[in-house]
Amino acid sequence: MTEEKYTLETVLSVKKWAANLFSFTMTRPAHFRFTAGQFARIGLQSDGELIVRAYSVVSSPFDETLEFFSIVVPDGAFTSKLQNLKAGDQLYLEKIPYGFLTLARYQQPTPHDLWLLATGTGLAPFLSMLQDFDTWQKYRYIVLAYSVRTSDELAYVERIREIQQIFAQESDAEFIFLPIITRDPFASLNQRLPKLIESGQLEKAADLKLHIETSHVMLCGNPQMVEDTKEALKSIGLVMNRRGVGNIAVENYW
Numbered sequence: 001m002t003e004e005k006y007t008l009e010t011v012l013s014v015k016k017w018a019a020n021l022f023s024f025t026m027t028r029p030a031h032f033r034f035t036a037g038q039f040a041r042i043g044l045q046s047d048g049e050l051i052v053r054a055y056s057v058v059s060s061p062f063d064e065t066l067e068f069f070s071i072v073v074p075d076g077a078f079t080s081k082l083q084n085l086k087a088g089d090q091l092y093l094e095k096i097p098y099g100f101l102t103l104a105r106y107q108q109p110t111p112h113d114l115w116l117l118a119t120g121t122g123l124a125p126f127l128s129m130l131q132d133f134d135t136w137q138k139y140r141y142i143v144l145a146y147s148v149r150t151s152d153e154l155a156y157v158e159r160i161r162e163i164q165q166i167f168a169q170e171s172d173a174e175f176i177f178l179p180i181i182t183r184d185p186f187a188s189l190n191q192r193l194p195k196l197i198e199s200g201q202l203e204k205a206a207d208l209k210l211h212i213e214t215s216h217v218m219l220c221g222n223p224q225m226v227e228d229t230k231e232a233l234k235s236i237g238l239v240m241n242r243r244g245v246g247n248i249a250v251e252n253y254w
């Protein structure tokens with residue numbers, strides 16, 4: 001049963017960002033093909049039982065390895081074990097990827113400005129999209145707003161800058177990165193995403209308008225943020241994306 005559904009993959013590297021955050025890479029089997037924004041199901045054995053959790057893929061669909069970005073939940077069944085991961089360990093990987101938080105879901109409006117709004121590890125699917133040339137060729141503007149509580153939780157910032165340098169050079173897209181640190185009174189953006197949208201501060205910081213006729217807005221991470229941000233976006237006229245039409249697409253992590 002397990003062998004039909006999963007392959008066993010080897011962990012190649014582990015990087016710790018903060019006490020409760022780390023990333024890891026592992027081998028990618030040739031059959032595991034995914035679209036940027038999709039998630040994998042990863043498993044580990046604990047007391048003779050297989051525990052499986054959803055993990056958005058960080059790496060580009062063209063990478064040879066798979067990268068993931070993980071929270072550590074104190075007493076979490078999965079992450080309290082996963083946090084001890086080291087190179088050479090093995091993890092189960094379900095053979096097929098899942099998920100609809102992909103750019104292909106948008107037919108209308110046609111691509112113009114893309115807003116990627118994340119809290120914490122909800123950054124993961126957006127890193128994959130940003131490492132796919134398709135994204136940079138499709139859009140005129142790409143805004144990444146990445147909200148964390150404290151500055152030490154702001155992982156991947158250097159990587160985001162590198163991605164910008166590599167991909168922006170080859171395209172006409174303008175990339176706007178907006179880090180948000182909600183517990184830092186001195187950060188240039190320090191309010192929760194719904195507030196920043198309601199007050200117009202997010203648009204001001206991006207120097208760009210959210211608009212029903214041009215914007216694709218993706219939300220990923222904390223379900224409360226997703227819910228409140230969705231409502232804030234609706235209050236300025238944007239609509240949920242259904243059957244290809246509309247602005248807002250979401251993914252909740254719990």
Ligand SMILES: Cc1cc2nc3c(=O)[nH]c(=O)nc-3n(C[C@H](O)[C@H](O)[C@H](O)COP(=O)(O)OP(=O)(O)OC[C@H]3O[C@@H](n4cnc5c(N)ncnc54)[C@H](O)[C@@H]3O)c2cc1C
Pocket residue numbers: 039053054055056057068069070071073075076077078079080099120121122124251252253254
């Ligand atoms: C589609 C999808 C994609 C996901 N992708 C990722 C990912 O890329 N990285 C990742 O770390 N997690 C991701 N998750 C969450 C992940 O599946 C697990 O919930 C997480 O690994 C914790 O597992 P656990 O067994 O330790 O705790 P669980 O018993 O699964 O969760 C316990 C509690 O921890 C909190 N929690 C869970 N996940 C997070 C999180 N990511 N950030 C902050 N608090 C959290 C919630 O309050 C939750 O109720 C994703 C979930 C879904 C549905």
